[in-house]
Amino acid sequence: MTDKKVSLPYRVIKWLVKTFYPKIEVVGAENLPDEPVILVGNHAQMNGPIACELYTPGKHYIWCAGEMMHLKEVPAYAYRDFWSEKPKYIRWFYKLLSYIIAPLSVCVFNNANTIGVYHDARIFSTFKQTVQRLQEDNHVVIFPEHDVPRNHIICEFQDKFIDIAKLYYKRTGKEVCFVPLYLAPELKQMHLGTPIRYCSQSSMTEERQRISQYLMREITQIACALPEHTVVPYNNISKKDYRSNKDYAAAGNIH
Secondary structure, eight states, X not given: OOOOOOOHHHHHHHHHHHHHSOOOEEEOGGGSOSSOOEEEEOOTTXXXXXXXXXXXXXXXXXXXXXXXXXXXXXXXXXXIIIITTSOGGGHHHHHHHHXXXXXXXXXXXXXXXXXXXXXXXXXXXXXXXHHHHHHTTOEEEEOOEEEEEOSSSOEEEOOXXXXXXXXXXXXXXXXXXXXXXXXXXXXXXXXXXXXXXXXXXSOHHHHHHHHHHHHHHHHHXXXXXXXXXXXXXXXXXXXXXXXXXXXXXXXXXXX
C-alpha cells in the first residue's frame, strides 16, 4: 500500500501538537511481539489518541469515533461525548465550541492514520479496515472504555472489538495478540503490559470475557503500581473530581 497523502493544514497541526504536547516516554516496548498487535488502552480523554498517534512504537492506526470525521456529525457528538458533564453555567461555551472545532476535527481525523468506528451498519467497514491494516503489518490502537465505571482507574470496556481477532484468524490463520496500554499524562509515560493472545479454539463469548477482563485488570494493576499520580478519567469531569492512582478508599474495588 502506498503512503497516505496528507494535507498541509494537517501537517502544520501535527507539528504544533508535537511541539507543545509533552513528550511521552514509552515503557515496556519490549512487550510488543514482533508482529502486528492490537493495543488496548485507557482513553484519558484526548490524551490517549494524541499520545498514541505521536508515540506508539511502529506503524499504527487508531480507532476513532466515526462521527468526528463528518462535518455535520461533529458538533452533536463532540458536545455529548466531551463536554456534556461540564458545569451548567459554562455549557453554552462548549456547545459553541463544538461547532467551531468541526472543520478542525474533519481535517485531523481524515488525514491521520485513523479507522472510523460507528454504531450502525457501518461497523462492518470498521472491522474490515482493521483486519486490512493488521494484514499490512500495522498495529491498531483501540480505546474501548464507555460510560460505566469500573474502578478509580478505568471505565468498563465494550468488548465487541475482540471479534476482530476472529475475523483476522479467518483471513490469515494467525491468532492476534492484545496488548494492555496505560497512559499516565502526569508522569508523561505510556506503559505497555504483557500481551494476551486470542484462542481460536474457544467460543467468541468466552474470548470476549477472558480477554476484556484480562486487559482491564492489567491496565488497573499497571496504574496502581506506578508512583502516585492523578488519573485522567474517561469522562470530562471537573478536575477537582480527578482521583489518584493511590486512592486507597477505592482499593477494595479494584478488579
